[in-house]
Amino acid sequence: MSTGTPIAEPAGLAAPAGTPALIQEPGTLAAFWRRLRARKSAVAGLVIVGLLILMAVSAPWIAPYDPTATDWANVRGHPSLAHPFGGDEVGRDVLSRIIFGARASLGAGLVSVALAVSLGLPLGLLAGYAGGWIDGVISRLTDALLAIPFLILAIALAAFLGPSLVNAMIAIGLSATSTFIRLTRAQVRAVAAEEFVEAARAMGNPPWRIARVHILPNIVPAILVQATLTIAAAIIAEASLSFLGLGQQPPEPSWGAMLNTAKNFMDQAPWMAIWPGLSIFLAVLAFNLFGDGLRDALDPRQRT
Amino acid sequence: MLRFLARRLALAVPTLILASMIIFALQQLLPGDVATALTGEERDPQVIAFIRQKYHLDAPLPVRYAYWAGGVLRGDLGESIRLQKPVSELIVEKLPVTLELACLAMLVALAIGVPMGVLSAVKRGQAADTIANGVALWGLSVPNFWLGILLILLFSVQLGWLPASGYVSPFESLSDNLAAMVMPAFVLGNAIAAVMMRHTRAAMLGVLGSDYVRTARAKGVSPMRVTLRHALPNAAIPIITLGALEFGQLLSGAVLTEQVFSVPGFGKLMVDAVFNRDFATVQGVVICTAATYIALNLAADLLSAAVNPKLRRA
Numbered sequence: 001m002s003t004g005t006p007i008a009e010p011a012g013l014a015a016p017a018g019t020p021a022l023i024q025e026p027g028t029l030a031a032f033w034r035r036l037r038a039r040k041s042a043v044a045g046l047v048i049v050g051l052l053i054l055m056a057v058s059a060p061w062i063a064p065y066d067p068t069a070t071d072w073a074n075v076r077g078h079p080s081l082a083h084p085f086g087g088d089e090v091g092r093d094v095l096s097r098i099i100f101g102a103r104a105s106l107g108a109g110l111v112s113v114a115l116a117v118s119l120g121l122p123l124g125l126l127a128g129y130a131g132g133w134i135d136g137v138i139s140r141l142t143d144a145l146l147a148i149p150f151l152i153l154a155i156a157l158a159a160f161l162g163p164s165l166v167n168a169m170i171a172i173g174l175s176a177t178s179t180f181i182r183l184t185r186a187q188v189r190a191v192a193a194e195e196f197v198e199a200a201r202a203m204g205n206p207p208w209r210i211a212r213v214h215i216l217p218n219i220v221p222a223i224l225v226q227a228t229l230t231i232a233a234a235i236i237a238e239a240s241l242s243f244l245g246l247g248q249q250p251p252e253p254s255w256g257a258m259l260n261t262a263k264n265f266m267d268q269a270p271w272m273a274i275w276p277g278l279s280i281f282l283a284v285l286a287f288n289l290f291g292d293g294l295r296d297a298l299d300p301r302q303r304t
Numbered sequence: 305m306l307r308f309l310a311r312r313l314a315l316a317v318p319t320l321i322l323a324s325m326i327i328f329a330l331q332q333l334l335p336g337d338v339a340t341a342l343t344g345e346e347r348d349p350q351v352i353a354f355i356r357q358k359y360h361l362d363a364p365l366p367v368r369y370a371y372w373a374g375g376v377l378r379g380d381l382g383e384s385i386r387l388q389k390p391v392s393e394l395i396v397e398k399l400p401v402t403l404e405l406a407c408l409a410m411l412v413a414l415a416i417g418v419p420m421g422v423l424s425a426v427k428r429g430q431a432a433d434t435i436a437n438g439v440a441l442w443g444l445s446v447p448n449f450w451l452g453i454l455l456i457l458l459f460s461v462q463l464g465w466l467p468a469s470g471y472v473s474p475f476e477s478l479s480d481n482l483a484a485m486v487m488p489a490f491v492l493g494n495a496i497a498a499v500m501m502r503h504t505r506a507a508m509l510g511v512l513g514s515d516y517v518r519t520a521r522a523k524g525v526s527p528m529r530v531t532l533r534h535a536l537p538n539a540a541i542p543i544i545t546l547g548a549l550e551f552g553q554l555l556s557g558a559v560l561t562e563q564v565f566s567v568p569g570f571g572k573l574m575v576d577a578v579f580n581r582d583f584a585t586v587q588g589v590v591i592c593t594a595a596t597y598i599a600l601n602l603a604a605d606l607l608s609a610a611v612n613p614k615l616r617r618a
Contacts (some may be wrong), residue, residue, distance in 0.1 A: 005350055030469060085380055091481060135500075140319060140322055140324060142569030143315075143319045143322070144319050144320075144323040144325075145323075145326065145602075147319055147320070147323045147594045147597050147598050148327070148594045148597070149553065149555050149556040149597065150552075150553075150591065151553035151555050151556035151559065151560075152555065152559065152574070152578075152589075152590055152593050153590070154586075155559065155575075155578065156327070156330060156586055156590050157330065157333070157572065158469055159578040159583070160330045160331070160333040160334055160583065160586075161333050162335060178310030178470060220410055232444075232445070237448055237449050239449075240447070240449065240560055243449055243560065243563075244560075244563065244578065245579070246578065249540060259345065259449065259453065261451060262453070263453055263564070265459055266453065266456060266461055266472060267461045270457055270461075271455070273450075273453050273457065274326070276450075276453075277447065277453065277454070279448050280450060281446050281450065283442065284444075284445040284446075284447070285442075285445040288444055288445050289441070292441075302587055
């Protein structure tokens with residue numbers, strides 16, 4: 001999955017010019033926050049994400065109309081004062097559907113990535129720390145899953161599970177799991193080779209304690225960056241599945257599903273296609289910006 | 305090199321077998337009776353009985369997998385109940401269309417991504433770098449089916465320059481074929497262009513920082529020549545191998561792109577099969593995709609090992 005892959009820059013070139021003083025104290029939360037704030041694009045991403053979440057949560061209070069209420073006077077209605085984003089093919093208010101649609105998109109992004117992390121993190125820890133045949137089995141399984149392109153696996157899973165928003169979340173989450181297994185495994189192996197882990201082992205700490213206390217905290221930054229970027233990919237995936245009719249079912253609003261119907265009315269009601277697409281783009285862009293900024297601010301490459 | 309090849313093949317084969325098991329196991333997710341579900345819209349008891357017998361649905365799961373995998377190895381991917389055709393025949397029929405689309409898209413991606421990546425690496429931290437990074441971020445964030453809809457809106461509905469859909473075989477009319485493919489290829493190539501730009505930038509930054517480039521600069525070689533003759537060829541290896549891996553992304557993207565532009569390829573076959581609950585076809589398409597991806601992965605590994613002997617030990 002390309003959107004989620006951090007591209008490694010050669011060591012020493014990671015910090016952009018103009019912020020040298022901020023790289024001095026790695027590790028502390030305050031220093032991290034300062035480095036993150038220094039990146040305008042990351043802050044912009046975070047603000048947009050925050051606003052979108054606010055919009056999704058407060059949808060019932062801020063949406064001007066019921067998102068599923070049809071109005072025959074507003075069928076493919078032009079954008080107007082009463083309906084700023086126009087009306088759809090059965091006269092539903094497009095603005096209200098955009099506002100409520102944020103719930104499906106952000107919900108799917110967050111839930112599916114939470115699923116992928118909660119499956120991928122333990123499996124990756126196990127593979128990376130236990131090694132031996134356990135690692136062999138988990139790694140081969142990960143390779144096999146990664147051999148099926150992300151979206152194709154998600155579509156196939158959703159097709160066999162049956163079309164619904166919950167199944168789409170499960171399908172996307174399972175499809176993204178392999179990325180987290182592989183990342184966690186690689187990170188664990190890098191950290192486990194460090195001297196402080198060896199010292200902890202020499203002091204007689206049990207393996208599970210070393211994994212939890214010494215390894216896990218050190219791999220969190222990389223997982224966090226990957227999770228943020230994967231949310232962006234998952235939002236596109238949910239929109240794609242809904243666009244294909246495999247996600248949110250009508251009449252409940254979803255940006256992807258709105259685009260699917262909009263496709264048939266392009267010459268008469270182009271606004272039906274503009275707003276949902278713009279919303280997906282904005283949400284994905286925000287998570288990508290925030291993820292990129294997070295990666296630069298945490299800079300896991302300088303730790304290993 | 306031969307030992308490296310053997311080792312890599314020894315890894316690829318179990319991966320493919322495991323992937324086929326996962327794809328086979330998808331059937332188990334179907335709600336209710338598998339035979340009834342596999343027949344889709346068809347409710348004829350005779351057809352259901354035929355399916356039950358053909359896929360040995362009364363046998364235990366491992367036995368069923370063995371029958372299915374044996375068929376796949378012989379090129380038998382099952383029957384499309386709806387189209388009354390072998391799945392393998394459908395795939396062979398649709399594959400060339402998607403391959404054409406994928407190749408054109410790759411061309412677009414390289415033509416946009418590589419120059420942009422080189423430029424942003426050379427002008428690191430300057431305005432051109434910022435703009436190139438912005439364009440890449442756009443490419444990664446815009447949903448390609450929406451971009452497709454926007455292009456249709458502009459070039460087909462408003463301007464009337466290009467057909468919104470419809471596919472013409474290049475053997476019938478090459479110009480009509482290209483006219484129908486230009487928008488899908490651009491839409492599909494757009495996201496990959498962003499990835500190629502990032503790969504190119506990272507690879508170029510690595511090479512530009514190396515000693516021999518500094519030596520070349522010190523000798524007074526012109527900046528243009530240093531970039532294009534000294535740095536780019538060495539940066540090209542990771543670009544090519546990483547590019548090969550983007551092919552999986554290309555196949556994923558093709559599913560939606562073909563749907564938007566009604567291009568009768570591999571992806572449209574899969575989506576139509578999903579809509580018609582034609583599960584044998586879905587499985588067939590997925591396993592072909594996985595096999596293609598594993599083969600490309602292998603090819604990319606071999607290519608990098610052929611160029612860089614150090615990698616052969618890995």
